[in-house]
Amino acid sequence: MTCVGCSANHRPSGAGGATHVRSFLFYVPVESPARRVNPLTKLIVVLLVSTLAFAIENPYVNVPLLIVVCVGLALMGISFKFLKLVVLMMSGLLLVTTLAQLSFSAIPGEVRYITFPWGTYVSERTLPYILLFYVRFLTASLVNLLFFCTTRESELMTALRTVRLPYIACFIVTFALRVMALLLDEWWAIVEAQRARGMDFQGSVSDKLHKLERLLVLMLSSTFRRVNMASYALLARGLVIDAGPRTQLRALAWSRYDVAVLVPVLSLSVALLVARYG
Amino acid sequence: MQPKIDVEGVWWRYAEAEAWALRDLSLQIAPGDAVGIVGQAGAGKTTLCLALAGLIPQETEGEWRGRVQVCGLDTSTTPVRQLVQRVGLLLQNAECYLVGMSVLDELAFGLENLACPRDEMWRRIRWALDIVGLAGFEEKYPQALSGGQKQRVSLAAVLTLQPEVLVLDSPFANVDGAGRTEVSAAIRDLRGRLGTTMVIVEHSTEDLAPLVDRMILLDQGRLPHQAAPRRFFQSVELLTRNSVCVPQVTELGYCLSSGRCVKGELPISVETAERWVRERVDGCEPSSLTADAGWIDAKPTAPASFAPVICAQGLRYVYPDGTVGLEHVDLEIHPGDYVALVGPNGSGKTTLAKHFIGLIKPTDGCVRVKGRDTRTTPIKELVAQVGYVFQNPDRQLCTETVEEEIAFGLQNQGLPSGEIAERVERTLAQLGWARLQKDRICTLGLAERQCVAIASLLVTEPALLILDEPTCWLDGGQSRALMQLLDQVNERGKTIILITHNTRLVADHASRVVGLMEGRVMLDAPTRVALGCAAALNELLLSPPQVTRLAQRLAPLGFPPDLLTMNEMVKYIDGRVGSRGRSVV
Numbered sequence: 013m014t015c016v017g018c019s020a021n022h023r024p025s026g027a028g029g030a031t032h033v034r035s036f037l038f039y040v041p042v043e044s045p046a047r048r049v050n051p052l053t054k055l056i057v058v059l060l061v062s063t064l065a066f067a068i069e070n071p072y073v074n075v076p077l078l079i080v081v082c083v084g085l086a087l088m089g090i091s092f093k094f095l096k097l098v099v100l101m102m103s104g105l106l107l108v109t110t111l112a113q114l115s116f117s118a119i120p121g122e123v124r125y126i127t128f129p130w131g132t133y134v135s136e137r138t139l140p141y142i143l144l145f146y147v148r149f150l151t152a153s154l155v156n157l158l159f160f161c162t163t164r165e166s167e168l169m170t171a172l173r174t175v176r177l178p179y180i181a182c183f184i185v186t187f188a189l190r191v192m193a194l195l196l197d198e199w200w201a202i203v204e205a206q207r208a209r210g211m212d213f214q215g216s217v218s219d220k221l222h223k224l225e226r227l228l229v230l231m232l233s234s235t236f237r238r239v240n241m242a243s244y245a246l247l248a249r250g251l252v253i254d255a256g257p258r259t260q261l262r263a264l265a266w267s268r269y270d271v272a273v274l275v276p277v278l279s280l281s282v283a284l285l286v287a288r289y290g
Numbered sequence: 291m292q293p294k295i296d297v298e299g300v301w302w303r304y305a306e307a308e309a310w311a312l313r314d315l316s317l318q319i320a321p322g323d324a325v326g327i328v329g330q331a332g333a334g335k336t337t338l339c340l341a342l343a344g345l346i347p348q349e350t351e352g353e354w355r356g357r358v359q360v361c362g363l364d365t366s367t368t369p370v371r372q373l374v375q376r377v378g379l380l381l382q383n384a385e386c387y388l389v390g391m392s393v394l395d396e397l398a399f400g401l402e403n404l405a406c407p408r409d410e411m412w413r414r415i416r417w418a419l420d421i422v423g424l425a426g427f428e429e430k431y432p433q434a435l436s437g438g439q440k441q442r443v444s445l446a447a448v449l450t451l452q453p454e455v456l457v458l459d460s461p462f463a464n465v466d467g468a469g470r471t472e473v474s475a476a477i478r479d480l481r482g483r484l485g486t487t488m489v490i491v492e493h494s495t496e497d498l499a500p501l502v503d504r505m506i507l508l509d510q511g512r513l514p515h516q517a518a519p520r521r522f523f524q525s526v527e528l529l530t531r532n533s534v535c536v537p538q539v540t541e542l543g544y545c546l547s548s549g550r551c552v553k554g555e556l557p558i559s560v561e562t563a564e565r566w567v568r569e570r571v572d573g574c575e576p577s578s579l580t581a582d583a584g585w586i587d588a589k590p591t592a593p594a595s596f597a598p599v600i601c602a603q604g605l606r607y608v609y610p611d612g613t614v615g616l617e618h619v620d621l622e623i624h625p626g627d628y629v630a631l632v633g634p635n636g637s638g639k640t641t642l643a644k645h646f647i648g649l650i651k652p653t654d655g656c657v658r659v660k661g662r663d664t665r666t667t668p669i670k671e672l673v674a675q676v677g678y679v680f681q682n683p684d685r686q687l688c689t690e691t692v693e694e695e696i697a698f699g700l701q702n703q704g705l706p707s708g709e710i711a712e713r714v715e716r717t718l719a720q721l722g723w724a725r726l727q728k729d730r731i732c733t734l735g736l737a738e739r740q741c742v743a744i745a746s747l748l749v750t751e752p753a754l755l756i757l758d759e760p761t762c763w764l765d766g767g768q769s770r771a772l773m774q775l776l777d778q779v780n781e782r783g784k785t786i787i788l789i790t791h792n793t794r795l796v797a798d799h800a801s802r803v804v805g806l807m808e809g810r811v812m813l814d815a816p817t818r819v820a821l822g823c824a825a826a827l828n829e830l831l832l833s834p835p836q837v838t839r840l841a842q843r844l845a846p847l848g849f850p851p852d853l854l855t856m857n858e859m860v861k862y863i864d865g866r867v868g869s870r871g872r873s874v875v
Contacts, residue, residue, distance in 0.1 A: 039391065080301065166395045190389055197433045206686035208647055210673040210702035210744070219737035226688045234684065244340070247349055248379040249400030252371045257405045261398035263414070 039164045044088040045269075046162035051171035053270040058159040060281040065151040068288050069098065071144055078151040085158050102153045110146045165189045166262060174264050180253045194242075195235060202230050292362065294455060294487040295319040298565040300356035301398040302337060302346060302511075311337045313511040315356070319504075322378070324481060324488035326519070330533035330765045331735060335491040336382065338508065339457045343379040343464065344370045361454055375404055378453035382460035382491075383763065384444035385682075388432040389792035396432055397447050399594060411450075418446040421476040423642075435744060437464040437681060437759065438635030445473060451486065460492045462498075464762045466791050467632040470497055470829035477501050478479055493589070493765055496537045496836060497522070499558055507532060523558045537765030538794060539563035539837040542757055543862050546570070560836050564843045571847065597661070598622040599675075599754050600646055601784050604655030607641060607809075615641045615808045619655070623787065625753065628780045630800035631789045634831045639789045643756050645789070648672040660753060663819075674703060677747030679757045683740045692734075693718075693727045695742055696727060717749040721775065737768035741775065754785040761795065773799055775853045794835040795823055797854040805830045822852040 046054065063078060115128065121135025163171075165186040172182040206227065213220050295318065312335050319325050327335050340346040347354035358365040361376040366652060381387050391397030397418060401411045419425045422442040423446040427435075432443050448456065461477075462470050474497065480486040489840040492498040496844050499505070505522035507515040509532050515525060523529065526544040529536050531594060537545075543566060545558035557563035605619035610803035616638050623629055629638045644650040645657045648664040657664045660675050680686055689695045701712040718724050723745070740760060747755060757776070777799060780786050787798060796803060796817060803820035805813030813826045820826065821834045824842075833839070841853035853859050 092528050154730075164395070165391050166398075183861050187389075190391060193391065194389070194433065199860040201682075202685045204649055205680050206688065207669055208649060208673060208678040208680070209699050210670045210688060210750075212668075212702075230685070230688045237684075241381070241383075241387055242389050244345055244349070245389060246383060246399075247345060247370055248343055248374060248381070249451070250403035251399075252369070252403070258402050259405050259408060259411070260402055261394070261408065261415075263408065 035130055036206050040088075040161045044090075044162060045251050046088055046158075048267065049273055050266060050270055051163050051167035052266050053274050054159055054163055055168070055171045057277050058155050058274060060277055061155045064153045064281055064284060065148045065155075068284055069144060069148070069201040071140075071147075071286075073284060074144055074151065078147050078154070080156065081151050081154045085154060088158065088162055090161055092141070098157060099154075101198045102157075103150065106146055106149050106153070108151070109164055110142050113142050113145055158229065160189075170260055170262050170264050179258065183253060191239075194238060195231070198234050198238065200228075202227060204233065206230075291320060292585070293318040293359075293418055294321040294323070294361060295437060295489070296357075296359040297338075298340075298359075300341065300355070300358060302341065303353045305351035305353075309510075311352075311511050312341070312342055315511065315513055317506070317513060317516075319487060319489065321483065322485045322488055322868070323504065324477070324490065324502040326495075326502035326505045327489065327491045327508060328493070328495060328498070328505065328529070328532075328534045330767060331497060331737060332510075333508040333532070334447050334511040335508055335571065336459055338567055339381070339459045339489070340381060341365065342455070342457050343377045344368065344373040345379070370756050371403070374400070374451065374453070377457060378448040378451045380445055380448045380456075380458045380461055383462060384440040384464075385433070385437070387444060390432060390570075391447075392429050393419075393432055393435075393443050394428040396443055400447060406601075407867065408753060414450045414452065415446075416527045418449040421449060421472065422446045423472045423477065427758075429577060436635040436640070438466050438469050438760075441465050441700060442469055442473070445476070449476065449480070452488070455487045455489070456480065457489045460493070460763075461490065462494050462757060464791070466831055467833050474501060476853050486537040487601070493535060495523070495770075499537060502756060515763055519558055522554060523849075524556055526556070527640050530766075533765040533775030535769065539840060542837060542856050542859055543842075548861075560839045560843065563840050565838070567840065567844060567863065568847070569861060596625050598624050598658075599660060601658045602642075602645070602655065602873060603658075605642075605645065605652050605657055607638075607645070607650065608653045614809055616645075617825035619809075619811055621804065621811060621814070622755070623785060625782055625785055626780070627785050628799060628801045629785075629787045630767060630796040630803045631787055631806065632791065632793075632796065632813075632832060633806035637806040640758060641809075642806065643678065643758065643787060643789060646754070646756060647676045647678045651714045670702065673699070673752070674750060675753045677744075677750065677755045679740070679743050679747060679755070680761060681758045681760075681762065683736075683743035686746070687739060690729065690730055692723070692729050692742055696746045696749050699746050703750065713749050713751075717745055721748075736774065737764050741772065744772075746774070748779065752784070754787065755779065756787045756789070758789045759791070760788070761790070761792065769795075791832075793821060793832055793838075797835045797838065805832075818852050818854055821854060 061077065061081065065074065068074065114131050114134065116130075117138060118132045119135055119141050122135040123136050124133045125136070126134040150241045165226060168189070169182050169186045172185065173179070211223060295313055297317040299317045299361070300312050301310055303310045305468070311521060315328060315334075327338065329335055337346060339691060340350065341358055342360055342365065346352070347366055348370055354366060357725060360373065363376065388396060390399060394415065397415045398411055401414065406414070407463055415427070415428075420428065422437065424442055424446060427439070427443075435443065439493065441461070445461055448458075461473050465473060477488060477490070478501065481488060488502070490498060490502060499519040502519060504516060505519050506513060506527065507522075515522070515528060523536050523540045526536055526540060537558050539557045539560060539562075542563065547556065554566070557566040597616070600621065600623040602619050602621040605616055605621075609612050609615040610726055619642065631643065632641050641650060645652060645664060646659060648667065648669040649660075651665050657668070659672055662672070664672060687695055689698055696714045696717060697710050715724075718727055721741075726738075734742065744755070744757070744760075755776075758858070760772060764772065773795065776788070790796060802819050803813060803815060803817050804811060805820070805826060807830055813820055813823070814828060815823070821838055827834060834842075835854065837856050837859045838852070838854055840850045841849045841859065845851045849862070853862060
């Protein structure tokens with residue numbers, strides 16, 4: 013049973029699994045063009061696009077790049093309803109960062125509209141700069157979201173090992189994703205169990221904080237227990253970080269789609285970076 | 291012949307623990323043998339399993355003495371990675387051990403670590419999934435599966451390694467009837483084809499006994515009793531003292547034999563019980579006791595004229611991905627009902643139960659709890675009427691002491707502190723737990739934590755209590771105590787819904803059975819009718835209790851085929867044998 017618009021198989025488990033919660037950095041098993049491209053290609057594209065977003069400060073590059081990434085997300089067939097929360101959270105964070113930039117930057121210009129007591133100011137160039145800053149960071153965030161939504165963590169492992177990254181590094185990255193998913197599942201199971209006891213998040217700020225504190229303590233103790241048990245499970249299946257050779261279930265396969273994506277992205281990236289720094 | 295497993299004089303104490311978990315334990319298991327281990331909670335069963343796989347002492351802090359050799363390798367010095375190629379370990383409570391993002395990844399993980407070639411990996415994965423009945427589940431997220439399915443995924447992950455020795459801790463826990471049959475078949479298959487040596491820890495002796503050559507009792511880290519199953523279960527008193535739930539037919543034989551100078555072995559299976567009972571009733575007339583006068587343990591059912599506590603009409607639930615979870619469920623549960631909600635793994639039992647507390651809202655139709663529509667009533671108001679005990683009590687226990695925990699639900703309802711204190715004290719007194727009032731939750735065992743979770747809901751005086759597999763991790767003694775508590779609660783007029791796979795529990799306690807299959811109610815009948823309906827039970831992948839199966843096999847001798855409990859069988863046989871005089875038995 014796969015989900016057509018959101019996370020896979022979020023059918024509640026007997027012990028109180030949550031529905032519809034794994035929506036950040038987690039694989040969404042939707043049939044999409046991204047499935048035809050191998051994970052290493054996607055990883056390279058993500059790294060290149062992120063590099064361009066950070067390295068190049070030009071609206072004629074950054075805005076089309078953001079549009080292309082948004083189109084890419086749309087083409088993946090993932091329902092915006094599913095991504096809405098993630099995109100809103102990311103936008104919110106970026107907005108806060110942007111506002112901080114507004115208050116604490118000093119972009120030279122001909123006119124200073126506002127001068128802050130601490131010495132920074134807002135000039136006629138500040139707003140365009142900040143808007144561009146927002147666009148660049150949003151581009152980098154969305155392209156990474158696109159990657160994680162369309163790539164299993166085991167595929168990421170395959171890609172990283174193909175480029176001969178040490179197994180310990182590959183394991184840390186992929187296991188971090190697994191642990192995040194497990195922790196989120198555990199969190200929602202705990203919230204559900206506590207709702208079944210009448211806990212809600214109404215009341216004063218201190219009431220809410222007190223309730224949140226209870227949940228976090230429960231979460232912490234549950235996490236320690238799960239990590240301890242998970243370590244036994246991993247060891248019982250032969251995991252030794254610095255041991256000998258390993259094989260992989262999934263093979264990295266190259267196809268014409270990889271070439272069709274990599275060649276133009278690589279060429280364009282090189283050209284833009286050369287133009288910027290050459 | 292050198293033993294496959296050789297445990298010699300092993301002592302083990304966990305770091306910061308005062309008591310030894312294993313005490314001078316010695317044990318030998320020959321190649322190809324299967325050994326079952328039973329004992330009460332805390333006896334050292336899981337500790338022994340970890341020691342056989344080398345995780346104790348290599349990966350666990352503590353004090354170790356003695357020697358364990360598996361396949362000729364010393365488990366305290368041989369690297370664990372080398373050991374796991376010989377010893378496969380399935381730990382209990384599968385949910386906590388699943389770390390993959392798909393079933394496929396979960397099963398492939400061990401094989402990748404051991405550098406298994408890709409083609410061989412795919413072959414073993416398909417084989418393992420076939421054996422546990424989860425073919426087609428490759429891409430599913432393990433954490434979203436039902437409890438029994440998770441257990442099967444964990445077992446499949448171990449099976450893919452095809453070890454020479456398999457150590458299984460509670461492989462049948464939480465698994466439905468079909469799953470148990472598949473797991474049993476897999477165990478037999480592995481022994482038959484590959485000669486795998488097995489060590490199986492399990493509370494369900496009825497599932498365990500037919501699979502093993504020898505049974506072992508652990509008691510506080512020691513090994514006081516071991517024998518072939520036929521001889522092992524003759525020591526009923528010893529086993530009962532150690533909270534081991536002996537097979538029901540063995541218990542039946544023991545009850546019939548007590549004080550009557552009966553010679554001969556007690557039966558341990560339905561087949562041997564049939565012969566045993568035939569020998570004893572041979573020549574007796576069918577009992578003069580009628581059902582009304584004699585052997586039936588009546589379980590009162592609530593009059594249907596009372597307004598229902600739960601009323602589901604045309605209930606339909608569709609998961610956000612479009613999968614239908616429940617279809618056209620019409621159900622009424624009346625005050626005082628004791629309902630067993632049964633069905634295979636993934637049939638919708640928990641989904642249905644969560645509708646009753648408002649954690650899930652219907653897609654179509656409606657659910658009313660004491661007349662209040664769950665779609666429009668806040669959960670906080672519903673929980674005043676419905677108490678839900680999850681399978682894992684630790685997610686519900688969020689305070690430090692027993693007293694605070696029991697008061698927690700009342701605080702959420704906004705009751706005054708004086709009334710809260712009074713109700714907490716009353717509940718503790720009623721349950722006989724006044725001495726535990728100030729105990730810290732973290733010092734309690736799983737069964738005690740389960741009981742605290744139940745008490746914290748009972749104190750809110752809900753009309754309905756829902757328990758999701760409350761006994762699946764408990765030993766025999768703990769299960770009995772918990773079920774007695776629930777019986778008392780039901781006798782005081784509370785409605786109970788018990789989600790379980792254990793038909794013996796259903797027969798002993800429930801007055802009504804509701805069976806779900808693929809989201810539909812396909813059985814709703816009094817317990818006696820439900821457990822006597824072979825066709826329905828087959829559809830639900832359930833098997834009646836041993837006593838009922840025995841009665842059905844003895845039907846040609848005039849035995850009523852709907853005998854449900856051991857008590858009823860004893861009364862019937864007593865009445866029958868009594869017709870030609872007790873001294874005959």
